[in-house]
Amino acid sequence: MEVDEPARENWNGRWSHLRKILERKGPLTPTAFQPSPDILQFLLDNCKILVIGAGGLGCELLKNLALMGFRQITVIDMDTIDLSNLNRQFLFRQKDVGRSKAEVAAEFINKRIPGCQVTPHNCKIQDFDESFYRGFHLVVCGLDSIVARRWINGMLHSMLEYDEDGDLDKTTLIPLIDGGTEGFKGNARVILPGLTACIDCTLDLFPPQVNFPLCTIAHTPRLPEHCIEYARVLLWPKENPFGDDTPIDGDDPSHITWIYEKSTERASQYGIQGVTYRLTQGVVKNIIPAVASTNAVIAAACTTEVFKLATSCCNPLNNYMVFNDADGIYTYVYEQERNPNCVACSNRSQPLVFNKDAKLKDVIDHLVNSPSFQMKGPGITTSIEGKNKTLYMQTVPSIEEKTRPNLKLSLEELGLHDGCQLVVADSTSPSPILFQLKMKD
Amino acid sequence: LFSLVISCGLPEKPLLQLSKILWKENIPLLVVKSSGFLGYIRLQIREHFIVETHPDNRTSDLRLDTPWPELEAWLQTQADAMETMTREQHGHTPYPVILYKNLCEWRRTHDGNIPANYKEKKQFKELIKTGILKREQNPEVDEDEENFEEAMRAVNTVITHSNIPANTLNILNDESANNLTSQSENFWVIANAVKRFVDLEKRLPVEGLLPDMFSDSARYIELHNIYRDKASQDAETILRHVHHFLQSANRARDVVTEKEVQRFCRESRFLRLERGCSLEAEFSGTGSTSNLQNSLEDPDSDAIYYLVLRAVDRYTSEYGCVPGETDVEVESDTVKLKGIFSKLCSEAGLHPQGAQDDHIHEICRYGGAELHSVSAFLGGCAAHEAIKLLTGQFVPIDNIVVYNAVSSNVTTFKV
Secondary structure (H helix, E strand, C coil): CCCCCCHCCCCCCCCCCHHHCCCCCCCCCCCCCCCCHHHHHHHHHHCEEECCCHHHHHHHHHHHHHCCCCCEEECCCEEEHHHHCCCCCCCCEEEEEEEEHHHHHHHHHHHHHHCEEEHHHEECHHHHCCCHHHCEEEEEECCCCCCHHHHHHHHHHCCCCCCHHHHHHHHHHCCCEEEEEECCEEEEEEEHHHHHHHHHHHHHHCCCCCCCCCCHHHHCCCHHHHHHHHHHHHHHHHHCCCCCCCCCCCCCCCHHHHHHHHHHHHHHHCCCCCCCCCHHHHHHCCCCCCCCCHHHHHHHHHHHHHHHHHHHCCCCCCCCEECCCCCCCCEEECCCCCCCCCCCCCCEEEEECCCCCCCCCHHHHHHHHCCCCCCCCCCEEEEECEEEEEEEEECCHHHHHHHHHHCCCCCCCCCCCCCEEEEEECCCCCCEEEEEEEEEC | CCCCCEEECHHHHHHHHHHHHHHHHHCCEEEEEEEEEEEEEEEEEEEEEEEEEECCCCCCCCCCCCCCCHHHHHHHHHHHHHHHCCCCHHHHHHCCCCCCCCHHHHHHCCCCCCCCCCHHHHHHHHHHCCCECCCCCCCCCCCCCCCHHHHHHHHHHCCCCCCCCCHHHHCCCCCHHCCCCCCHHHHHHHHHHHHHHHCCCCCCCCCCCCCCCCCCCCHHHHHHHHHHHHHHHHHHHHHHHHHHHHCCCCCCCHHHCHHHHHHHCCCCHHHHEEEEHHHHHHCCCCCCCCHHHHHHCCCCCCHHHHHHHHHHHHHHHCCCCCCCCCCHHHHHHHHHHHHHHHHHHHCCCCCCCCCHHHHHHHHHHHHCCCCHHHHHHHHHHHHHHHHHHHHEECCCCCCCEECCCCCEEEEEECC
């Protein structure tokens, strides 16, 4: 076990650039900012950052943070390294394929940046609770999933505390910096839970997934993609080419080849051109091209905001930046406003309006399909005459089976009435969401 | 020799020397500078043409206002048959048929003109709506005919004059397209051939793509093939013009490939050309400064930082160090930097409006410090530009961007 060598770690001039920024005032520094050597010490010795995701954005974020003096960094990622990651996730090498992204990333950074301590966790963010998240000053996300974003957003909001006057206790506020990229487009946003707009405030902005209608796939294909979807969605479950209930593995060439061959057959039936192996793989894996430079830019923007918030040496982004470098280089910054009816941050019990004859299934469908909620698999419980009742729950198979008949029953039949409180649990939020049922005749 | 050179942090003198060589050799140069929360990227390139620009909102090229005989015949047959189609066929008729049918009707009652403004397009959509079948059970209510919905949605972008866009016209009318030499690059050779085509046919070559639309497979493919065949024909004609030129210039036929010509034709509505200015011309004020001057008129514009950062590089060349190196020198260096800044502006023929003292002081405060995240942002952008330049796809900056990490904004202007 090596002994700490502070002299070796902090060689002369190592932090001189940062010192100039943090120990000098200038015309653009906020008036409240007091330059001091303590700020750099805080970054080096105390500031605890959580990085969620060690992929395209995550690698860039870790590198940036480590090079800017942040040394207490925790990184969470549940994935392992894939060959296709290596073109841009530069903390990984070919020998690392198959290993945990978080672990390899941490190893690389710790070795490369003397004094930096990155702690990896190879698991889901949902595996941790409030006590874990309380330990950080800032959280920065480089995720590729909206569900995960909503979850961490919900977690940080649930940790907010208010005093007797209803004012936010700012010491319980942990800023969330979120970055996202898709091809040549990207965005970076600063979320101050309880103060600014959150992830769920703009839920309806997320672009819908491209899904081809089933009738097109089944009866009137026109594009090569339709033919591929036919093989993937209709033929595979019917023919089970690799054994009963064997799901499609997008990384298994024999699976892709089967789908490719069936797609080609279908295409030739209709005279459609353009089915290739590559297109097949792209459609099956729903591949959206990842561009290294976009990741670099967005991660850089996010790191700048982390630095600003950690040091207060500069006003942070307020609060949403859109980036696109397909035609020149374009940015657009605007202040996203809070949604007063936001599911995650408005602290308001959400109303659900239904007729008394409406079926429970209608309520579930609404929670899933409505742009405001976009839930994945909600479970509903309520309290009837003082007793807790589970109306429907999808996450536990035995309970799902037992409560499934309730879906066909009307709200009135289930014993619900106007004003009832419904408690909804879903993977998009760490804590249950309260709804008030408004029942119409 | 190199295809591209990227310069990071060179002082002014060597940068100017380098830029002169590269301008002469026609090698693009990307200059990147990062300082504190600010930075810029400057592209020096003589000329850059882009065939595959990948426009964000790519409109389709259906030519419903000027259909060629094969297209017109097919559309007419389909349109006439609509009265007697089964409900199934009616609802699976591709929307260009619907648009064509109604367009003919409209032209009959509008002197041959197509719907020209918002009001008329609205009326046109109403006309389309009257063609929707009624429900068998309930004749008061329209049937759900998805193809008619698509037709109405398409009116704004499809019912237009199939004109030649300005960018394309400029390219076709350019000196380089009209005075070919034995040294002319393929882009100009093909542009010349397209120009000949346009002069004769009064239209651009057909793109040949058909967006996906609600339709039965057979008719979609028939229609797609009509567009594809015409595009193929047009490209062949243009290829003949190309071969004609190559022969007369004593050059080999295969210098320009069929695929290249087809690609050019397919992208002809989205071609872009960028012409730049050398650093030498810019610094000495002999280039065009109107765009940059305009930006400088706005005291809130970040364009001013480009000049302040340039002044830093000149300062380094003159004094051998950066302004604001030590804490005590920040104030005095600000004064020196201001002097250099003023001289630099007047040499370049530029007159910044508004106070600049704060901008200059801020840069001195940085004392040459670079924030890694700011450099990383600029590096990512510059790398992206390099790839655009090398692949000839997507449109590069034209030709300076300033990045302000305080506001998280990028400002673009041209010299």
